[in-house]
Each structure stands twice: as structure tokens, then as C-alpha cells.
Amino acid sequence: MSGRVKLMEQLMRPNRSKLKRTLLHKPSRWNIVRGDTVQVIQKNHPEYGKQGTVAQVLRDRMRIVVEGVNVAPRRLKGDAERGVKGQTIMKERSMHYSNVNLVDPVTGFPTKVTYSFLEDGTKVRISKRSGAIIPKPDILTQRPPRNLVSSKESDTIDDGEVWEATYDADRPSKWAAMREELLKTLEEKQGANAIASS
Template sequence: MSKTQKAPQRYRMHVKAGDTVQVISGKDKGKVGEILKTIPSESRVVVKGVNIRTKHVKPQQEGESGQITTYEAPIHSSKVMLYSVKEKIASRICYTFTDDGRKVRMLKKTGEILDK
């Protein structure tokens, strides 16, 4: 790595892949979906059904037709809030310890423990 390049910084995010989240700002505000992928170096997440983009794909071979594909683009992790499917409510998280001493994530509003 040269002197002008910086090493990518790892950010600790409040969400993980597989969590159910609600979008709290932007054009998809209010949508609920599951996190498919996290990008910690950019502090971004890919949420199923949110921030849908279209891509025009050129034909690769002769005689093949081009196509338009859709995909979920990443959004910033600060735009999502963890969502309780049981209570149908979005909440901040806190960290707590279980009886066996494990540190787990818990929803503040409902007391629901996220990590199994």
C-alpha cells in the first residue's frame, strides 16, 4: 500500500445480515425488509426490496437480446432501524448480558433479544 492510499477502516454497525429492519428516511421510508449483505468498510447495507435500481445489460453473444435487470443497491446503515416482527414496531438497540454471560443485542422498546 502506497503512502497516498489509506487502509479501509472497519466500522461497527448496529445491524447484521439476516436482521429485519425498517427504512427511516429517503424515498423508501417506511419499507420493511431483511438485510441481505453488509458492507462495513462503507457502513452500508443491502436490504431486500429497498432501493431498487435497473441495469441495462448489453447482449453478450451474437443473436442474443439485451435485457433490463433490477437489483437492490446499498443504502447507508444510519437510514435503517431494527424492526420487531412480533410487535410491528421499529426500535433502537441496547446491549445486555444473558444468564449464561453472553453479550446480546436487545430492542429497547420491546425487550426482544435479537441474537440467539
């Protein structure tokens, strides 16, 4: 039985939804990054033709979140103990990355992308529609701030404690002392065994 026939048999089974997830093609490289301007190209999508900026890229799920596109109501729970009421907010939902294309910076229409190298060796995205370079957004160079813990109180009182030498090279380490004790006990046991055997 050929591989094509086996694949067709698996696809014709009733619970083929599980199989489709395994057969999905994950892209080897992502043309769309956070901060790019994209347009919805899927014709049966309710937001067809809308443009927006990519707010988030979910590569493990092959989905993206576009600002102002695919907005739906979302219910936030309230907390009676704190006195916070529940409310409904409008929030962007994610969509599959194949439903959108990058917007050509020259024409303003969606385009496919190819890659090329400049004379200085930098890799750039090239629009297939106009041949223009699509630069990476500036937002990628900005890193989100980290929650760094900084202590205002110092453990040392004065500068002398900072520069004080605390390592003593003459003092043997505790591991060396333990090793010597272990070797002594082994020698004693071997001597006792030698006396017992003779």
C-alpha cells in the same frame, strides 16, 4: 487559533466534499447483520416505511442492501458473439446503514438496540422499544460452499505405495554436503593466506 475555528474554516472551503468523507464516523460495532429485518426510517427516502431482510452488509462503505427495498433498473450488456441480448433487470441498490433501523420482534416497529449479557455469558441485542431480545439470524451460522478441487484419480496405484517409507534418515541432506564443501574451501583459502603472509 482553536481547533473549532480551524475545523469551521475547513468546512467553509468550496471543495469540502473531500473533507466530509474523512470526517465520517465509522461505527465501532454493527447492530445490523445479514439476515436481520429492518425498516427504512429516513423520512425523505423514497422507500420510507418499507421493511425487508438484509441481503448484504458492506462495512467498508457503511452501506447495506435490503431485499425488495430501493429497487432500480439495471442494464445488463449483451454479447453478440454468444447470441445473448442485452436486458434490463430490477435490482436492489445499497443504502446507508443510518437510513434503517432493526425491527422490534414484539411490536413490529423500528427500534434502537442496546447490548446485554445473559446468565450463561452470551452477548445479546436488546430492543430499546420493548426490551425484547433480538436474536441473531440463523443465516449467519450457514457458511457459503467453497469451491474445493477434488481429484478422482489417485497418484498412487496401490496401498503399498501409500504406506511406503520414503524418508531415509541415513542419507545426508544436500545442504549438509554443500556446507562441508564451503567449509573446506574456506580452510584452504585461510591456509593459502597464512602461507602467503609468512
